[in-house]
Amino acid sequence: MKIKEGYMLREIAGNFVVVPVGIASKEFNGVITLNSTGAFLWKELMNGLSITDLIDRLVATYEVEKEVAAKDVNNFVSILKGANLVE
Amino acid sequence: MKKAGEQLIRIISSVINDDFKLDINSDFNFKKIIKLAKFHSVESLLYQGIINNNIKVDNDILKDLEKINLKYIYKEVTQEEEKNLISLKLEENKIKHIFLKGCVIKYLYPSVHLRSMADLDILVEEKYLKTISQIMKSIGYTVENTGGNHDVFYKNPFMNVEMHRNMIDEVYLYSKYYEDIWNKLKKQADKEYEYYLTDEDYYIYMMTHMAKHFSNGGTGIRSIVDEYIYLKHKEDKLDWDYIYREFEKLNLLEFSKNIKSLAYVWFKDKESNERFDLITEYILSSGTYGITTNSMIVKGFMDEDADKPLKNNKLKFLLTNMFPPYKQMKRLYPRVGKIWILLPFLWIIRLFKIVIFRRKRIKEVYKDINEVQMDDVNKVKQIHELSGIRIKGEEDEN
Numbered sequence: 001m002k003i004k005e006g007y008m009l010r011e012i013a014g015n016f017v018v019v020p021v022g023i024a025s026k027e028f029n030g031v032i033t034l035n036s037t038g039a040f041l042w043k044e045l046m047n048g049l050s051i052t053d054l055i056d057r058l059v060a061t062y063e064v065e066k067e068v069a070a071k072d073v074n075n076f077v078s079i080l081k082g083a084n085l086v087e
Numbered sequence: 088m089k090k091a092g093e094q095l096i097r098i099i100s101s102v103i104n105d106d107f108k109l110d111i112n113s114d115f116n117f118k119k120i121i122k123l124a125k126f127h128s129v130e131s132l133l134y135q136g137i138i139n140n141n142i143k144v145d146n147d148i149l150k151d152l153e154k155i156n157l158k159y160i161y162k163e164v165t166q167e168e169e170k171n172l173i174s175l176k177l178e179e180n181k182i183k184h185i186f187l188k189g190c191v192i193k194y195l196y197p198s199v200h201l202r203s204m205a206d207l208d209i210l211v212e213e214k215y216l217k218t219i220s221q222i223m224k225s226i227g228y229t230v231e232n233t234g235g236n237h238d239v240f241y242k243n244p245f246m247n248v249e250m251h252r253n254m255i256d257e258v259y260l261y262s263k264y265y266e267d268i269w270n271k272l273k274k275q276a277d278k279e280y281e282y283y284l285t286d287e288d289y290y291i292y293m294m295t296h297m298a299k300h301f302s303n304g305g306t307g308i309r310s311i312v313d314e315y316i317y318l319k320h321k322e323d324k325l326d327w328d329y330i331y332r333e334f335e336k337l338n339l340l341e342f343s344k345n346i347k348s349l350a351y352v353w354f355k356d357k358e359s360n361e362r363f364d365l366i367t368e369y370i371l372s373s374g375t376y377g378i379t380t381n382s383m384i385v386k387g388f389m390d391e392d393a394d395k396p397l398k399n400n401k402l403k404f405l406l407t408n409m410f411p412p413y414k415q416m417k418r419l420y421p422r423v424g425k426i427w428i429l430l431p432f433l434w435i436i437r438l439f440k441i442v443i444f445r446r447k448r449i450k451e452v453y454k455d456i457n458e459v460q461m462d463d464v465n466k467v468k469q470i471h472e473l474s475g476i477r478i479k480g481e482e483d484e485n
Contacts, residue, residue, distance in 0.1 A: 008164055012198055013135060017157065019164040022172075025244060031161045 001077070001086050002048035009034075009042055018042065027084065037062065041076050045086065051077060091119035092371035096308070098136035099129060100354045102197060103316055109140040117144045121152065127308040128203040128375045130155045135201060156200075162245060163193070163200040169246050170207055176222045178280050182215045185272055185282040187251070188296065191289060192313050195320045203309070206247035208237075212269070213252045223248070235418050254292060258418070261295045264337055286321050291333050293317060294343045301342075302476045303385050304377020306370060315350040341475030362473045369470045380455050384467045388459060401456050408452070410434050 006024025010017050016039035018032040058069040080086045124133040134156040177184045189204035196202045228240040236256035237249040254265035272282035300306040334340040351357035387404030
């Protein structure tokens with residue numbers, strides 16, 4: 001699973017914002033704000049990763065329980081899928 | 088407005104000086120401050136100031152500002168992407184170009200989105216404008232307007248691009264200074280066709296552009312923020328002998344010194360005086376790009392005799408706007424405007440278009456003209472005198 005082309009992640013004054021550019025701006029009108037965990041997952045997904053790998057990365061980086069990480073990743077991915085942001 | 092203006096300036100100052108120790112009391116009326124920030128396109132600076140100073144404001148107000156701030160971020164990222172795309176296309180087509188104004192100064196702001204930009208301004212050589220029009224269409228832009236000082240292109244969701252023929256619109260006297268601009272520009276190290284102004288020449292251009300606005304409709308808070316931020320980053324490194332020599336040529340030496348001092352009054356605790364208080368008031372009332380009433384006064388009433396009624400000049404102003412002089416018509420209609428015999432015909436077409444498409448604007452202009460009083464004229468004259476703007480800024484077109 002991978003974030004679609006044309007979405008730029010920017011850190012502005014400690015906040016993370018995703019902005020569609022080019023063709024993506026025709027599909028998605030607006031901006032997405034993320035917290036630092038969301039930004040981490042987004043960055044990982046930009047390179048393409050399975051859900052299992054994503055959970056493992058979250059556990060390794062944030063030292064959270066695997067169950068909690070799985071719940072967060074699944075929530076995050078389902079929002080992305082709902083907004084048609086991943087392929 | 089004065090109080091709200093001073094408070095807004097204090098909040099902006101904390102952001103651009105990275106000093107977040109503002110003591111905000113109940114005296115701050117954020118509804119008025121936000122209205123003013125919108126008038127001057129500095130909402131992001133205000134939002135950042137509120138957040139970083141931990142100022143308690145009404146939740147609805149904060150949400151509104153947050154939304155506007157996100158729009159600025161969205162716009163800046165999109166503009167940057169489009170800027171890179173346009174530059175790439177101009178490089179591929181071997182067309183010399185230089186990005187101007189906000190495209191340059193925004194990198195000196197604490198965050199690029201804090202410097203709002205209505206459009207991208209690019210200077211190109213006039214002979215390439217037809218090719219550029221094709222290039223812009225090939226990357227999704229529509230041609231909105233051609234002729235005059237710049238061709239305008241648009242692309243959804245909000246991209247406005249202005250391709251300029253001149254650094255300063257040729258109707259202004261300052262434009263003569265920039266006639267030979269391509270010989271002054273430096274080539275970007277990693278590009279073949281993208282150019283830039285030296286730090287000194289950028290400063291001179293920034294001041295000249297500000298003077299153009301100031302001497303017409305007025306200029307806003309943002310231009311003084313630009314001035315301060317530029318000085319903050321570059322003042323010690325600039326060749327001031329060269330800059331002052333050039334300002335002498337432009338007749339802008341006194342104006343430039345006053346604007347520099349004003350920036351330090353606003354953002355560096357330099358002591359104010361009556362001159363700076365009055366100029367501040369004028370800037371606060373002008374908005375980002377100035378207001379129509381000021382512009383009308385400068386165009387039609389500056390030679391007004393204080394003892395005579397304004398009526399005659401109001402009529403003259405209206406007639407001049409309905410039937411612009413030949414020189415102006417040539418700019419508005421570059422293809423056919425050179426044939427002077429067509430002038431009456433072009434006047435009728437123009438009037439017809441205005442009546443059909445800009446009826447509301449006619450009413451506004453008429454209302455504004457009627458409201459001009461001798462006091463307003465005297466106020467603009469006084470501000471020009473105090474600021475050191477010695478020329479009208481616009482060439483006599485008759």
